[in-house]
Amino acid sequence: MxxxxxxxxxxxxxxxxxxxxxxxxxxxxxxxxxxxxxxxxxxxxxxxxxxPPMITDQADVKTALSLTKPPKIEVKNLCFKIQNEAPILKGISFTIQPGHTLGIFGPTGSGKTVLSRVLARLESVPQNTLFIDDIDILKWPLKAYREGLSYVPQESFLFSDTIAQNVAFYQPESKSVQSEAVEMASQNASIEYDIHRFPKNYDTLVGEKGVILSGGQKNRLALSRALYKPHFILILDDILSAVDHKTETKLIQNLFKNKGQTTSVLISHRVSALTHCDQILVLEEGHITDSGTHQSLLEKEGIYKHTWQYQKLENTHE
Ligand SMILES: Nc1ncnc2c1ncn2[C@@H]1O[C@H](COP(=O)(O)OP(=O)(O)OP(=O)(O)O)[C@@H](O)[C@H]1O
Ligand SMILES: [Mg+2]
Incomplete structure (x- = not known):
């Protein structure tokens, strides 16, 4: 310038x-x-x-198969290990008749969760060990089998969304959430009372992994999600460990209300949750050490009877 x-x-x-x-x-x-x-x-x-998913359909699956009624589940001499580790399940055999409920009881680390994952086909199953309606599980199309199955894992996963959306997770995106069905599922999972205590009821946001819920509430919300989905097989992995005795009794009553319509597997540490099961397996270190009904197991000396006596004493103090 x-x-x-x-x-x-x-x-x-x-x-x-x-x-x-x-x-x-x-x-x-x-x-x-x-x-x-x-x-x-x-x-x-x-x-x-x-x-790529570790578990996929084999080339010889029978594509026409689908679950239209509660099936018979049969396990024959199942031995299972993860990669090259020591076997976790050893020589497991049992049959669940259509519509019956199998209880699985066992101390921690005995292989209950691994067995439930095998039944839900979340682990690769060896040939000729697991049969659904007398057909090898490997012949069932994975999609058809999973469509008929509801599985509540021990560690449930909740999404950072509303309670209603978490319950209706199965709902295809093209359809709207059926609020009546959500309420019915929550009622059957005995969580309706807890939901109504939240200010926004079913529209309450549960936060990351359900951070605003207690352990027992998370389990029951995951259960209502499983009950919302139509199913013929129901596998519940220790969902009763975090609820009090009164809620447990109500939940068991609800679960057994429609007896016969589902083939169920109920895993629990608490003997009181298994009393209504048609058959109970006692699992210890990957072996079935005993089996029978609640009454027949109480007549024998063993871990089942001792735990029952101990837990009965505990409940009278609650
Ligand atoms: N992915 C894995 N890899 C290696 N070992 C595993 C794996 N999952 C489980 N195990 C082992 O298998 C055994 C059984 O585990 P599992 O989770 O089935 O026990 P559980 O009976 O369900 O116990 P809890 O009552 O505590 O839930 C344990 O010794 C565990 O260390
Ligand atoms: Mg477990």
Whole structure:
């Protein structure tokens, strides 16, 4: 300007343009950072999506099979190990008649969860060990089998969404959530009372992994999700360990209300939860050490009878 190369106007305009550029330049840096972070996240998601499932249909599955009634479940001499570790289940054999309930009792680490995962076909099963309606599980299409199955794992997973959406997880996206069915499922899972204590009832957000719920509430919410889904096989892995005796009694009553309509497996540490089962297996270190009805097991000396006596004493103090 001193040398008259530019006018005063040019100089002011230059300064103004420079100021105008400050924010877009900062924004470009911010966006580049965002894109790079997004790329890393996308790669992680892609890695998960690209992972081939460990359990898939074999070439010789009978595609026409589907579950239309409670099936018979038969396990024949099942030995199971994960990779090259020591066997977890050894020589397991039992039969559950259609519509019957099998109770599984055993100390911690005895293989109950592993057995339930095998029955839900979440682990790869050896040939000729697990039969559904006398057909080897490996001949059943995975999709058809899982469609007829409801499984509540020991560690339930809840999504950061409303209670209603968590219960109606099975609902295909094209259909709207049936609020009556959600209420019915919650009633049967004995969690309706707890839900009505939340200010927004079924629209309450449960937070990341259900952070606002207690352990027992999480289990029962996962149970109502399983009951909401139509099913002919129901597998419940120790969902009663975190509920009090009164809730447990009510829950058991509800579960046995429609007896005969589902072939069920009920895993529990608590003997009182298993009293109504048609057959109970006692699992110890991967072996079946005893089996029978509640009454017949009480007539023998063993871990089942001792635990029953101990827990009965505990309940009278509750
Ligand atoms: N993925 C795995 N890899 C290796 N070993 C495993 C795996 N899962 C379970 N096990 C082993 O298998 C055994 C049985 O475990 P499981 O979870 O079935 O016990 P559980 O009877 O369900 O016990 P709890 O009553 O505490 O739930 C344990 O000794 C455990 O260490
Ligand atoms: Mg377990």
């Amino acid at each position: 001193i040398e008259s190369a530019i006018t005063l106007g040019d100089f002011v305009a230059f300064g103004s343009y420079l100021m105008l550029l400050t924010w877009p330049t900062a924004a470009i840096a911010w966006i580049i950072n965002l894109i790079q972070r997004g790329q890393v996240s996308l790669k992680r998601i892609q890695d998960i999506l690209d992972t």
